[in-house]
Amino acid sequence: MSANSDGALPWPLDFDRADDAPPFFHLAVEAALASVRPQTAATFAMIPNFRFNHTGFRPARLDDLYLGRLVLSRDAERRQVVAAQHDSTSGERWTLTLGSGERLLAPGADWTVESAAEGNAARFEGWVEEEGADRLVFARLRHMARLLSRAPIDRPVLHRPTLFFGLRELQGRRFDLIDLTHGCETALQLQPVETATRLVGDRQTALTCFVLAGRNSIPTYWWVDPDDRVIAMSGILWTYVLISPDRLP
Helix, strand or coil: CEEECCCCCCCCCCCCCCCCCCCHHHHHHHHHHCCCCCCCEEEEEEEECCCHHHHCCCCCCHHHHCCEEEEEEECCCCCCEEEEEEECCCCCEEEEEECCCCCCCCCCCEEEEEEEECCEEEEEEEEEEEECCEEEEEEEECCEEEEEEEEECCCCEEEHHHHHHCCHHHCCCEEEEECCCCCEEEEEEEEEEEEEEEEECCEEEEEEEEEEECCCCCCEEEEECCCCCEEEEECCCEEEEECCHHHCC
């Protein structure tokens, strides 16, 4: 892991110097200064990594670039986790509800995913079973169930959206990620890549970048502040940025 003293951040969060990308870091600063605590609730704005895909090469206001939002919540008694996303460009909506407030899923855990797009709605159910030394993850749509993953019972498994509640406890461990209704990515690892110090408000703040990757998976990049808050997550085409809910249009 390296450290930057000049304020540069690893790709793709530091787009302050790029003409065709939105200023992610300015949004991250707003989030860092807000009284948002992702341990109980958080809102993330979805923003395209490349502005010209959505507005052409003409200048665009930042508000024109929002693709939607991801809202996560967990009750104070840790009895339930809910994640909901609305993509305003495609109209797609989904809501993930975990039967318990524990994001690391143990045998007996269950969840539901309700999705809707273009007038079509579906409800998926999922659960974890134990078979000998293995942990099995299942999903069911209507009356059709399928096996998503079989792995050693001591390898953690969790839903991708719940990573936004914190990352450091998973650092260096191999774990599996359930990607809503699409399947399960296995044996992923989270490793620190770089730390950059930026002026946030009136103090210097160190943001640590982690890369999440595994065999046959597309890497994603996660930025965490000293309070273990996920400030941003970036994939190939879009970025999620922690933001005050009233900042979204």
